[in-house]
Amino acid sequence: MIFQLIGWIGAFFFILSYFLLSKGIWKQEEVKYHVFNLLGAVCLMINAMHFSDHANLAVNGVWACIALMALYKCWTSYFRSKS
Template sequence: MIYEIIGWLGAFLFILSYFFLARGIWKQEQARYHFFNLGGAICLVINAIHFSDPANIVVNGVWGAIAIMALYKYWKFYFRNKS
């Protein structure tokens, strides 16, 4: 039951982040957009591991890695311009 809730939470985070992006409420350059994507990816990877779904593990693992790269780029830019 807990793994299903985690999976639904991940799906909700993905959908919510894309909805806010599509509506222009969030921008692609904002960290919160990438945090929601990372959170969604982590939740869906946990769900996929529990249910032994290798394709979803890979897809969401890659999605999470992309979110991490985007966050790294954001923080690097943020701290470079802050000083």
């Protein structure tokens, strides 16, 4: 039951972040957009590990890596602009 809830929370993070991006409320360059994508991917990875869903685990692992790379870019841009 808890792993299903974690999966639904992950789906919520993905859907909400994409909805807010599509509506123009969030921008692709914003940290919160990438954080929500990372949280969604991590939640869905936990769910996939529990249910041995290897394809879902692989896709969300890649999604998490993309989100981490985007966050790294956001943070380096932020610190570059401060110096």
